[in-house]
Amino acid sequence: MVTSEMIDLIAKAIANVQSKMLLVTKESTVATPKFTYHYASFSTVWNSLRELLIANELCVVQDAKSGTEGVTVSTRIIHASGQWIEFGPLAVKIIKFDKDTREYVVQEDAQATGSAITYARRYSLCAALGVVTDDDDGHGGKKSNAASVASPEDKSKKIIEALKRAANQGTQNFKDEWNFLTAEEKKLADERMGMFKILATKADTALSKVAQEKKKQEAKPNAANPV
Numbered sequence: 292m293v294t295s296e297m298i299d300l301i302a303k304a305i306a307n308v309q310s311k312m313l314l315v316t317k318e319s320t321v322a323t324p325k326f327t328y329h330y331a332s333f334s335t336v337w338n339s340l341r342e343l344l345i346a347n348e349l350c351v352v353q354d355a356k357s358g359t360e361g362v363t364v365s366t367r368i369i370h371a372s373g374q375w376i377e378f379g380p381l382a383v384k385i386i387k388f389d390k391d392t393r394e395y396v397v398q399e400d401a402q403a404t405g406s407a408i409t410y411a412r413r414y415s416l417c418a419a420l421g422v423v424t425d426d427d428d429g430h431g432g433k434k435s436n437a438a439s440v441a442s443p444e445d446k447s448k449k450i451i452e453a454l455k456r457a458a459n460q461g462t463q464n465f466k467d468e469w470n471f472l473t474a475e476e477k478k479l480a481d482e483r484m485g486m487f488k489i490l491a492t493k494a495d496t497a498l499s500k501v502a503q504e505k506k507k508q509e510a511k512p513n514a515a516n517p518v
Contacts, residue, residue: 294376301370304347305420308340314425315339331424333413340420348372351416354380355408361385362404364411366419378419383411447479 295301315336317329344350348371355364365379385407416422 292376292378295374298374298376300372301349301368301374301376304349304370305368305376307347308343308349309421311343312420312422313339314423317424331413333409333416336413336417336422336424340416340422351419353412353415355412356380357385357404357408362407362411364408364415366412366415368419376419379415381411381415381418383407383414446476447482450476450480 315331317331318335319332320327320329340351350369352367352369353364354367355362361382361384363380363382365377365381367375367377369375385403417424
């Protein structure tokens, strides 16, 4: 962090902004095969700050630079008096989820770069002004979280279904799907497949007994037609 020679006026202004700042709602959702999370978009964060910044004669200037592997964003808060405080730079890798490999890989396309810059701008601004994000309310969040947590049984069913689909597409696809699973998911899959094996063994035993009984009945001489 670097600052102008004097920061008494800007420090007071930022303190006033923070005294009136409210929690910012996480209104956006991202879902990937591995996890789901909620976050406050850059526009939501900015809209929560805009009027407070204007009222306290503050403005925000952000400088973004991109390279082959990532972007950096610096955030400068400037007061009408000319005093300023600069934060950063904050570095963010340019990554994107590849649906074919099912992995996060470094990307250099414009869309991935733009997403990384927006991500860095949001986090840099929140860090500079002390913005805190939260759910709409604690109780609602707890209910939502509780409802969204799948049981081990449901998780294992989904894992087995995914493995079956991959197996139908070939051995390599099955291996790729298996390697993509976490250690916990592999354990659930093993337990469920183990249960299937036990049931299959019991079914085979029962069928074997039926077959043996049938052979015994067929081997007995027919009383009505003695040889």
